[in-house]
Amino acid sequence: MLITSPHNPRIKQVIALRDRKDRERSGLMRVEGYEELSLALDSGVRPHTLFFCPALWRTPEQAQLLLRMRALGTETLEVSPRVFEKLAYRDHPDGWVATVPLIETRLAALRLGATPLLLIAESVEKPGNLGAMLRTADAAGVDAVIAADPLTDWGNPNIVRASKGALFSVPVAAATSAEVLTWLAERAIPVIATTPQASLRYTDANLRGPVAIAVGEEKHGLSRRWLDAAAQQVRIPMVGRVNSLNVATAAALLIYEALRQRGVS
CATH class of the missing domain: 3.30.1330.30 (Ribosomal protein L30/S12)
Structure with a gap:
């Protein structure tokens, strides 16, 4: 036909x-x-x-x-x-x-290993950034990418396009921040929050054990809820006039620092 x-x-x-x-x-x-x-x-x-x-x-x-x-x-x-x-x-x-x-997006459907490496994206708005995070997550073997208080759905065609199909190779979930934080606490997975105001460099944080790396929305970063819930707040050194990196770039730096600490080559 x-x-x-x-x-x-x-x-x-x-x-x-x-x-x-x-x-x-x-x-x-x-x-x-x-x-x-x-x-x-x-x-x-x-x-x-x-x-x-x-x-x-x-x-x-x-x-x-x-x-x-x-x-x-x-x-x-x-x-x-x-x-x-x-x-x-x-x-x-x-x-x-x-x-x-439509892909499965329930937190309850995620299956984690003994030392999970998770990426939390709070209220990230641009599908291109979410797609880029998925490509990094696929390359690095991240256990799951979780959208907290999402502003778009994982089925957005721009996410599919930006991820080059990694949306289907990386487990994803979507839930409110309250639900995600409860889910993490029940599994004793500490949150590492990224913020320019932190005193601790991201390379000095301990990322060897179970960890959920949290990045926030493009303009204002992570909300107070996530910063307060974090086991550690970390910053990426900045020496230029721009005070923040693209959120997908920041996520990639922390994910690969975790892999470096874990001896993944």
Whole structure:
């Protein structure tokens, strides 16, 4: 079946998934891009429906992904280039968009090891920052990234795009700050709070044991609730005129300091 009209109801349904209310109502989210979908499949995701346009594929070998999805029972619908341009969320699309079930985001669903390394993002607003954190978390083997008092949902297509698909390889959760702090306390996981006002350098903090590294929203940083709950407050040395780093960069520095202390090479 080849869909040639951008007004096709199936196309409208996928476009509607750009809106959070439609994602929550349908229980589905959209994933765009060959690399993102490949990682999703490698992470155990079973797509619901695939919309593909061979005319936009970058290499003939990408056809193998279509076969993988069909083997999983995914419904596959070919669309014309004109329709795909309407369907696509980003510039220069590569001919791949799929709908997949919303990912699990309950704290109770997280499974932790003996020495968990967690990243807490309190009220981080920009999907690009959340996506960058997920890429770092995937590279560093972080146990989970938790959105506290989230301002967007994990199914936001901009997070999927910015994470390059790492959203599906890193466990995530979302809850209120009160719920996250209670959950951490019950598991005796101390919070390391990042703030420019701290006296302790982040390299001097003990990050070898179970730890939850907390970073705050882009403009004001962590709230008083998180600062007061922290076992330690740490700062990243700054010698320039700007008094703070991008939140995703700050998170990456602390995560890799934790790996250094733990002897991970």
